[in-house]
Amino acid sequence: MLSVDLLSVSYGAIRAVREVSLRVEEGEIVALLGPNGAGKTSLISAVIGLVPVASGKVMLGDVDITRKKPEDIVRLGVTMTPEGRHIFGDLTVDENLRLGAAVRKDKAGVKKDLDELLAMFPILQERYNSRAQTLSGGEQQQLAIVRAMMSRPKLLMLDEPSLGLAPQLVEQIFQLISTLRDRGVTLLVVEQNAHEALLFADRAYVLSTGQIRFEGAAGELAGSEDLMAHYLGIGAETGAPDAADAAKV
């Protein structure tokens, strides 16, 4: 479905993504892991057209979407929930979701999807007319995901959906993500929460300093203490993402 070929992203002299290639097949959940500053956000932002592609190629099926505008890429069926949620705080839950469906013409279908998604995320039903900024962090994350789903994407890219959530909520969010797959969505999930993400993903890529360091089955990565420690700095005993923290200092 998505194939990224030797993609590079630069911010001035900073080469955030260096000749990365990856593929996401239809119906898969693919995890994109890596420490802070690895280039994960830059990679998917380049895929969706929010940051410029320095070199390389991005294909959606057999459509070349390299250097297309984000609004055009979204109309082709790819969307993304940005890191840090970016819900529209001044707008109500209802208005956020209406914007999510802005590109769709099938009113009946929108209504049906809305009802189904609100049934899956009942808290949003409860807070339907509240301003989005009054929602809790977990609720805002759910809103961001449902808003993205309202455009009926074929491919949904989630940038750190578990960021800032309590551990029980993290699991809940991942459970919800895997139910999205049942709705026919292909998922590319950026995460630092490697353990959790690998439970739900089919395949995984590990990115570090802009380059792919590992690619393979999620189980292979999760099952290997060596790989986890080496690429993600995760000790099997603590399970703490200390490399990720260390990278920030």
Added chain:
Amino acid sequence: MEYVVQQALNALSIGGEYALLALGLAIVFSVMGLVNFAHGEFITISGYTMYALFIFAAPTSAWGLLPIGILASITAAVVFERLAFRPIRNAPATTGLLTAFGLSIIVKNFFVTVVATRSKAVPTPEFFTEMITIGTINIQVLQILEGAVTGVALMLLLILLRHTNIGLAMRAASTDFNTVRLMGIRANQVVLAAFAISGFLAGLAAIFIIARRGAADPFMGFAPVLKAFVAAVLGGFGSLAGAVVGGFALGIAEVVFQVVLPESIAGYRDAFVFLFVGGLLILRPQGIFGQSAQFGDKEG
């Protein structure tokens, strides 16, 4: 009684004019962070278009000039956006500011050179200056119209902002334009809509300004838009509700000072008004509706 009602209406119509202009400034600023110093030129262009039509097409009724005046202002806004502001959309804010200044100077000098520095008479419908009597009170039609038109325009805008996708997108874009694009909404359309609305509101204000002065001149947009800036800042720059409230507050303040100042210093009315606004801003620097910068409001 009559005096009080008339002054109240006066405040309402002046305030309405400022509100229309301030709202136009605020919409463009909130969507694309541009302080449009060329906003006054929409009024000027509107005035000269009506003048040109009056001279060359010699319409039998002045009513026909009004929609053309509004259309001219919208067109000017859209053309400015397309030709001048779009190419620099991602440039630093000062680039936008300077571009707007440049445009403003070009337009003024165009009219000075091509037409004249002196003002040119532009007719508006005589109906505007008629007086109507309600009970014992005489009121000029123009004043009532101004209040009513402002009210209707604000209502329409409110409906647009709440119930249409482009309206929702404009509100959302004020804090997070990139995420609006992730909804598949075209950035160009959102910005264009903001400019078109800003031009429309300026066109309405232009009609009333021209009706009061009866003429167009190259600098006619300057004073009203200066006041509108003050109104927008008073309300909280970028806040749409703030622009409206700031506009009416400024209109009321002007009329109140006009009434209470002794005749010998009444000429300094504006100085007193600005002093008053300055005082308010010391107490509340972010303006009436402005939010002080909050932790985590915007990333980067």
